[in-house]
Amino acid sequence: MQYKLVIFDWDGTLMDSVPKIVNVLKLAAKHCDATIPTDEDAKSIIGLSLPTAVAKLFPNDEDKWEALAQAYKTVYKEGDDTPTPLFTGANDLLDSLAASQVQLAVATGKSRTGLNRLMAETSTEEYFVTTKTADEAQSKPNPDMLNQILAITGMAAEDAIMIGDSLLDIEMAKQAGVAAVGLTHGAATRAALEKTQALTVLDNLTELHTFLLAEQHIDVKAS
Known part of the structure; x- marks a missing residue:
């Protein structure tokens, strides 16, 4: 074909960019006092839209979903220097x-x-x-x-x-x-x-x- x-x-x-995304997800969780995901769990949501990813990765932190999404955006741009x-x-x-x-x-x-x-x-x-x-x-x-x-x-x-x-x-x-x-x-x-x-x-x-x-x-x- x-x-x-x-x-x-x-x-x-x-x-x-997977190492950076995993690290940023962990830093965002720490910033929002949410459960810090494992590397494997973080990798599993890469490719989802951010709201969907946050909801799937932090099912027990629904009250923090909006803050987690915002923290992810901020840390990705300003708070993590992992090369991509x-x-x-x-x-x-x-x-x-x-x-x-x-x-x-x-x-x-x-x-x-x-x-x-x-x-x-x-x-x-x-x-x-x-x-x-x-x-x-x-x-x-x-x-x-x-x-x-x-x-x-x-x-x-x-x-x-x-x-x-x-x-x-x-x-x-x-x-x-x-x-x-x-x-x-x-x-x-x-x-x-x-x-x-x-x-x-x-x-x-x-x-x-x-x-x-x-x-x-x-x-x-x-x-």
Whole structure:
């Protein structure tokens, strides 16, 4: 199958931001005197919209949900200096895909403000024909983001492939009828991803580059 549209998650897929998100969630919990989540619990909600993530991660602190969400936003921008570089190979992969004329998109649990800021910082805006965020669609794993992207690009579900690092990404793709690839360098483990219906599970973007281009899942003459 040769795909005409490649849809990326952001956190833990293109950007190495999972450690920062986990740390910020813990700091926000401490700030609000809420139960501090484990690393695994924190990773499990990455990809959800912030209100949904807070409600799921802090079920016994309902009276603090609004404060926790605000604390997360503040700490992420001002209270934590964990670096969030693009993963090794991200620019090479995006350059190669852009050269093949395949369409690229992003479906992320980040806010529009957050995604725009990080795309500007990493000079990646020009790669993508459209991006959808958690404040513009129903939260993952609902397929709303992918359905919107398909409608905007005019692509059929079978012409698209979703690249993600979380179980939410793979389930969202399944619900939208879109093929998916799981990456192990983000939120979910290989063991967990291999239990999903992902086409394949890969360890990094270099392997993804080979899978999409060298193995001809992308037509280099696509238009």
